[in-house]
Amino acid sequence: MEEKLTDRMCPNCNDYLFYMEYNTEIPYEGNITIKTYLCKSCYYKDVSIKRHDMEKPKILKLKIRNKNDLKTIIYRSPDASIKIPEIDAEISPGIASRGYITTVEGLITGIKEKLSLMDSHDAIYIEERINNILKKNSEEITLIIDDSSGKSKINSGRAEVIEK
Template sequence: MSEEPKVIFEETLVCPVCKSKTFKAIDYLYDTPHAGKLILSNWYCENCGYRFRDVKPYEAREPRVIEMRIENEDDLRTIIYRSAFAKVTIPELGIEIEPAGMSQGYVSTIEGVLEIILDKVGDFCDKECENRIRLAMEGKIKFTLVLEDEFGLSFIKSEKATVKPLILTNSD
């Protein structure tokens, strides 16, 4: 069983939105069984309500690729952790999401990942693309979820998931 998260940073800062000194920044160190030690950030402004939440690794592991074939509705309920450094690919749906500078890690189900993708790419996705994602969310399209994590922090909590080393090239 994991210990309770420990506060490692706590301070009141100037809010980046409203500029008042009411931005409470709290970072926790949390030791998890699958992802190792994580820094959980929960920052919020007591004045304007702006919030920033994030999950970042405290320590790196070996680069790896995690794949899982999603074949039914039970598979859609599988829990995953996608670190801020992981590339997400679903070849059958033509989806490839690279990590970016302000990417945030998250814990979700595979269905939740599809919802996040739909929210983020909705403006760039035509109706056919959107319909295929929705069919996948309903378990009507089989697909493969691939997480490429150069820090080895992501996981898919399923015996169906396969893990192999990620070979980094000079361009990575």
């Protein structure tokens, strides 16, 4: 890997940063370039990832009807927003958003944990509904992934794929 000295300064110690690039291939995303700025004085690192194999924008949908559906594996790309309208949940892609692999259950549990930090009556009500969905399949919910990069996946034959 070739390192180049840049004229960018380290935000920690004000020394000059080195820059390096690394190309690799990862599951779901394909070819990516990892770009790193490194300070050799204090080891500050700024890493960003550039993705090359973008697909057509897509919306993926899956009705979550039972315990089995909760175990469905999903990949959420850094560009994807996720909605579950029944419980009023929406996860937007953040500025430094990263892709991740999880299960529907893991995703819903994450939403629940965020709700538990909020101190509102609605949050408590929705938290309880989520508990009932996870434990007793008390209601059907719809997972909607809206992805401008088209890279997200729902690992289920029942998933609906709509090209935008």
